[in-house]
Amino acid sequence: MTAEAKTAHPASPPLTERQEARRRRILHASAQLASRGGFDAVQMREVAESSQVALGTLYRYFPSKVHLLVATMQDQLQHMHATVRKRPPSSDLPSERVAETLMRAFRALQREPHLADAMVRALTFADRSVSPEVDQVSRQTTAIILDAMELDDPTPQQLSAVRVIEHTWHSALITWLSGRASIAQVKIDIETVCRLIDLTTPDGQK
Amino acid sequence: MTAEAKTAHPASPPLTERQEARRRRILHASAQLASRGGFDAVQMREVAESSQVALGTLYRYFPSKVHLLVATMQDQLQHMHATVRKRPPSSDLPSERVAETLMRAFRALQREPHLADAMVRALTFADRSVSPEVDQVSRQTTAIILDAMELDDPTPQQLSAVRVIEHTWHSALITWLSGRASIAQVKIDIETVCRLIDLTTPDGQK
DNA sequence: GGCAACTCTGAAACTTGTTCTAGATTACCG
DNA sequence: CGGTAATCTAGAACAAGTTTCAGAGTTGCC
Numbered sequence: 001m002t003a004e005a006k007t008a009h010p011a012s013p014p015l016t017e018r019q020e021a022r023r024r025r026i027l028h029a030s031a032q033l034a035s036r037g038g039f040d041a042v043q044m045r046e047v048a049e050s051s052q053v054a055l056g057t058l059y060r061y062f063p064s065k066v067h068l069l070v071a072t073m074q075d076q077l078q079h080m081h082a083t084v085r086k087r088p089p090s091s092d093l094p095s096e097r098v099a100e101t102l103m104r105a106f107r108a109l110q111r112e113p114h115l116a117d118a119m120v121r122a123l124t125f126a127d128r129s130v131s132p133e134v135d136q137v138s139r140q141t142t143a144i145i146l147d148a149m150e151l152d153d154p155t156p157q158q159l160s161a162v163r164v165i166e167h168t169w170h171s172a173l174i175t176w177l178s179g180r181a182s183i184a185q186v187k188i189d190i191e192t193v194c195r196l197i198d199l200t201t202p203d204g205q206k
Numbered sequence: 207m208t209a210e211a212k213t214a215h216p217a218s219p220p221l222t223e224r225q226e227a228r229r230r231r232i233l234h235a236s237a238q239l240a241s242r243g244g245f246d247a248v249q250m251r252e253v254a255e256s257s258q259v260a261l262g263t264l265y266r267y268f269p270s271k272v273h274l275l276v277a278t279m280q281d282q283l284q285h286m287h288a289t290v291r292k293r294p295p296s297s298d299l300p301s302e303r304v305a306e307t308l309m310r311a312f313r314a315l316q317r318e319p320h321l322a323d324a325m326v327r328a329l330t331f332a333d334r335s336v337s338p339e340v341d342q343v344s345r346q347t348t349a350i351i352l353d354a355m356e357l358d359d360p361t362p363q364q365l366s367a368v369r370v371i372e373h374t375w376h377s378a379l380i381t382w383l384s385g386r387a388s389i390a391q392v393k394i395d396i397e398t399v400c401r402l403i404d405l406t407t408p409d410g411q412k
Numbered sequence: 413g414g415c416a417a418c419t420c421t422g423a424a425a426c427t428t429g430t431t432c433t434a435g436a437t438t439a440c441c442g
Numbered sequence: 443c444g445g446t447a448a449t450c451t452a453g454a455a456c457a458a459g460t461t462t463c464a465g466a467g468t469t470g471c472c
Contacts, residue, residue: 016468016469018468019419022420039333040458043457043458043459044458044459044460045458045459053420053421054420054421054422054423055421055422055423055460055461056419056420056421056422056461056462056463057419057420057421059459059460059461060419060420063460064459064460065458065459065460121330121331121333124327124330124331124377124380125327125330125331126384127245127327127384128384128385130384131384131385131386134384134386135386138386157398160394160395160398161398163391163394163395163398164370164374164395164398164399166377167373167374167376167377167378167381167395167399168370168373168374168377168399170373170377171330171372171373171374171376171377172373174330175373178332178333178334178336178337178340179334179337180337180340180341180344185369188366188369189366189369189370189373192363192366192367192369192370192402193370193373193374193399193402195402195405196398196399196401196402199401199405222438222439224438225449228450246428249427249428249429250428250429250430251428251429259450259451260450260451260452260453261430261431261451261452261453262431262432262433262450262451262452262453263449263450263451265429265430265431266449266450269430270429270430271428271429271430
């Protein structure tokens with residue numbers, strides 16, 4: 001993968017400059033409102049007004065509130081990935097590097113818990129109509145984790161481990177966001193699941 | 207724990223017979239509608255009509271749609287737990303017994319995919335106001351998994367593993383329900399995460 | 413420049429979750 | 443039994459996501 005770091009629309013018509021700007025305004029307004037009050041605070045009428053776009057136009061760009069928030073998440077994830085790439089995790093063991101990376105992401109989310117709430121709730125609430133977009137988020141997350149592992153050619157078992165790590169990551173976030181798990185607990189869960197990686201590296205420690 | 211297998215209301219006033227019957231009718235209608243069309247098909251007006259109860263009454267019994275569906279899930283989980291107790295898993299290894307139990311539950315959900323959709327979506331979409339109820343579901347799930355492990359006194363590490371297994375279970379269900387993962391993939395994910403248990407049993411195989 | 417197609421706007425309408433109200437019913441207490 | 447408080451009912455009303463539509467504005471193209 002070389003330089004198609006953009007949103008990677010498979011076959012969407014190229015947007016004009018003004019359209020790109022609109023899209024950007026919408027995403028910005030969405031993130032802003034989400035930062036204030038989470039999922040519920042992102043109200044489509046307000047997003048439209050905030051981004052100076054008619055409601056119908058908002059729906060043309062993002063066919064539902066969930067689509068909008070998942071796109072917002074894609075946006076944030078890209079930041080995250082770029083950031084992590086600049087300062088890669090420092091531990092020796094792959095499992096520890098992954099845990100370190102996820103904890104770094106977790107701390108970033110803690111700085112904007114409402115935004116995290118909006119994005120994660122949208123992600124898990126998404127139905128089939130949003131599958132492509134959610135899948136894209138999932139691929140992006142996988143890429144970040146694989147980066148942290150620093151493997152050129154992961155085995156199927158390692159890919160399975162990564163899947164399970166993602167599952168745990170999402171679900172642990174939800175328990176944290178809904179107040180059913182502490183930050184410390186999420187940390188433990190992440191560290192626990194990351195040990196799965198050690199199981200799959202032939203020359204790992206016991 | 208002896209016989210308080212009921213819904214375990216901490217301090218709710220005892221319901222009269224007719225009230226208990228109403229509650230039951232509501233839960234039944236909810237499950238019925240959910241079985242047809244999933245989360246979206248459970249419409250509060252329809253639930254009310256179906257269970258021959260006024261809308262206001264429905265909301266007195268269950269303060270939101272999510273509360274209602276989470277209660278529905280509690281109900282179903284109890285069935286499940288009772289069923290599993292009757293025929294416990296047969297494998298030798300704890301990790302395999304857990305995987306076997308979860309796969310059995312998964313097959314049960316496959317028989318009613320729409321109902322599964324409604325319950326799981328509600329569970330992960332629940333906000334803080336539903337935390338107690340969601341927590342109850344989580345405890346019930348933990349109990350089922352611990353039962354499968356057949357341990358009298360789980361270590362903290364083992365409890366951590368169980369937490370991660372639950373995370374994976376919920377998240378894998380979501381990916382399946384939204385069509386982003388196949389049944390086979392869910393099976394792999396469950397089997398993968400269950401190997402965490404082997405990591406925590408001192409006399410397990412490598 | 414001028415036109416055809418597409419896009420955007422503003423506003424109303426529709427849907428479904430949730431709340432509220434006024435009046436009937438029921439449950440409980442003396 | 444009679445009364446009173448709690449509960450239930452029917453229905454309107456409200457909130458926010460989504461859809462629709464007529465008209466104005468842009469864009470691409472000749």
